[in-house]
Amino acid sequence: xxxxxxxxxxxxxxxxxxxxxxxxxxxxxxxxxxxxxxxxxxxxxxxxxxxxxxxxxxxxxxxxxxxxxxxxxxxxxxxxxxxxxxxxxxxxxxxxxxxxxxxxxxxxxxxxxxxxxxxxxxxxxxxxxxxxxxxxxxxxxxxxxxxxxxxxxxxxxxxxxxxxxxxxxxxxxxxxxxxxxxxxxxxxxxxxxxxxxx
Numbered sequence: 605x606x607x608x609x610x611x612x613x614x615x616x617x618x619x620x621x622x623x624x625x626x627x628x629x630x631x632x633x634x635x636x637x638x639x640x641x642x643x644x645x646x647x648x649x650x651x652x653x654x655x656x657x658x659x660x661x662x663x664x665x666x667x668x669x670x671x672x673x674x675x676x677x678x679x680x681x682x683x684x685x686x687x688x689x690x691x692x693x694x695x696x697x698x699x700x701x702x703x704x705x706x707x708x709x710x711x712x713x714x715x716x717x718x719x720x721x722x723x724x725x726x727x728x729x730x731x732x733x734x735x736x737x738x739x740x741x742x743x744x745x746x747x748x749x750x751x752x753x754x755x756x757x758x759x760x761x762x763x764x765x766x767x768x769x770x771x772x773x774x775x776x777x778x779x780x781x782x783x784x785x786x787x788x789x790x791x792x793x794x795x796x797x798x799x800x801x802x
Contacts, residue, residue, distance in 0.1 A: 605624075611625070611668065615666060619662075622662055626658050632676075632750060633683050634651065634654045635749070636683055637686075639749075640687040653687055654683070658679075661679055661682050673756075677756045680750075729783065733775075736778055739763070739771055743761060744772060
């Protein structure tokens with residue numbers, strides 16, 4: 605059954621079907637909420653905010669119109685607004701992306717030192733993303749982790765498509781700049797310069 609069919613059924617009174625909609629989106633919404641939370645003391649309430657998102661969506665389902673946006677886009681918008689509202693109430697520190705549920709697992713056949721290097725690299729990337737301003741961070745997460753198109757991201761962030769592209773460009777540039785010092789290899793650069801001058 606598609607999201608649309610489920611929503612039609614729920615609107616007609618089969619409210620028990622809402623648990624199926626929740627099952628489809630719970631992990632993604634929870635991960636997104638984790639990503640958005642910046643306060644290190646607030647990761648414990650990510651599940652609460654996820655539940656609140658689904659509760660608000662359920663209460664407003666009668667007003668949901670598919671012509672405006674897909675259900676997932678609408679749900680992400682509610683999640684983002686719920687988190688921003690909570691952050692406004694509780695200004696403060698950082699939730700690291702390590703706690704986001706996106707921790708990479710190295711395949712068993714990977715040598716331990718390779719796994720350590722890969723995890724170290726992933727942690728550096730997470731920290732760099734965590735340093736981005738909220739809108740850039742949200743745009744990057746929705747694009748890279750949730751594979752959303754520009755229009756969906758624009759709807760969720762309440763921006764134009766060109767603004768989203770600009771946010772993504774600035775986010776990627778910032779991440780690249782933050783990581784440059786970690787991945788910069790002077791020996792390679794020196795060799796490259798020598799080859800250019802020949």
